[in-house]
Amino acid sequence: MSTHAEFREVARDVLRDEHAQNALATGTARLREGRLRAWASADDIEALRERGRAIRTATIRDLDRHLDTFAAAVTARGGVIHRTSTAAEAAEAVVGICRTAGARLVGKSKSMATEEIRLNQALEAAGLEVVETDLGEYLMQMRGEHPQHIVVPAIRLTRDDAAEALGVAPDMEELMRTARQRLHEVFRTADVAVTGANFAVAETGSICLVTNEGNADLLTALPRMHVVVLGMERLVPTLAELAPLLRLLASSATGERLTTYTTLITGPRRTGEIDGPEELHVVVIDNGRSALRDTRYAEMLNCIRCGACLNVCPVYRKTGGQAYSDIYSGPMGAVLVPLLSRLERSHDLPHASSLCGACTEACPVGIPLPELLLDLRRDLVERGVASRVERIAFTVWSYAWSFTVGYRLTTTLARLGRRLAPLVGPGRVWSRGRELPTFARRRFRDRR
């Protein structure tokens, strides 16, 4: 997890990288425009968003019951449920399943939940070969990097970068042919398919996966075993309630009516069927989620992982995914990562926001991200994680403003100090990326 200095350092490098700045600006702008177009062409987007929010809130409120229903349905269809509490436990469960199966090659379909439990590292440490099959994720894996956007992991890569990662000429046809060839070899030879789940339907025990490439479909058709890593909050009570969420996800993530391949998997291959996995395992991960349900952060569990908030965030659009953490980024990441790990370990993230509110406006389920970021900042202060200078400054300030004299004195000082502040101590650091407003010559209360 990054530290305060690291966020700034990484961000500073990205800011200097002209090529990265271009890629981020155009990439996020296109995704944003796609969403706005799709929202404008929907019948009644506000009603749909409200319905989505209501479904998510009601589901989280009653999550234990839905999890039990889901587990029973999966078991009835011949699947195996593994409930885990920590990230390490979840990764260990997947490694165990793969070992028991005598697996050597694991094919993966892009999944943020597996990033969260650092599954690739765990599988590799156990001697297994892991290959990502989403093109963007595969390119990032070849480069030894983490995904930088939850929907478009290789958002910063150009054709040349991609060609270099694959060791071919920078020609799109050539790139695609090479990637197709290599990844189809993985579909054919992998022993185990590991996927996440965009949603899981409690009443039927179905896993819902969406991809535009179709990689999850081939991956769950050919290998003999399928392991699903499911964040416990991905549940939807009924199939009927899945429909509006699929519309919200597709329109908000990529500006489509429906993602190209939207697939529901219910249990392993059935008698007489020719392909599909013989075994289906679902590893349910908690990793700090259940502890959030009764807190003011519960609404964060409503997130459907569409990435819309990243595409409009002035901080993400400049700094990219790298600076946040190696898992989630942008406004949703700035809230979720500190909540799922320890706040102290990612104390810089709640500050990686201008609190402008663009994220909430873009969020299909209206999560009040800036409010949650402010709450996290408050928690940091309460736990004594905030810097001493900051705490002293605010203590003095609030004391001074409790008297008329103090108020007058500080506002006078502020007028004088405006020119001096950027020259000394903490004022210099603070003013590096900010500008103080010009103060009026006369205070409002002095004007008659």
Place this chain on the structure above:
Amino acid sequence: MKALFTERARAAGCSVEEDAAAELEADYGIAETGSLVLTPSPTRTRASWLEPEVLGAALPEERILPDLESLFAVLVEDMPSAVAIVTGPSRTKDIEQTLVVGLHGPREIRVCLRCREAPRS
């Protein structure tokens, strides 16, 4: 229903014809999204709608359902082991946000609404 399906399937990048060659028959179509719905069976693999470079799919008009909700209402009583809702050809925009079709699945999908030839599956 047929008109809406045709419009939306074309918007998603499929061609929709009255008569064309078909490798397989879709279980359903969805008008709202222009999607084909495909499920595996003892005579049909999951790979069958992903492996051909050009996929010809027969879709009898009367199997076109209005929306996702109506599809789920039909399926919920007896969920197949896999239900693929396919909206247009396989595509990616992972490199420079440039649209490329056919990376993993078909690069072209031809939907045939009044297929006279018997589909092979």
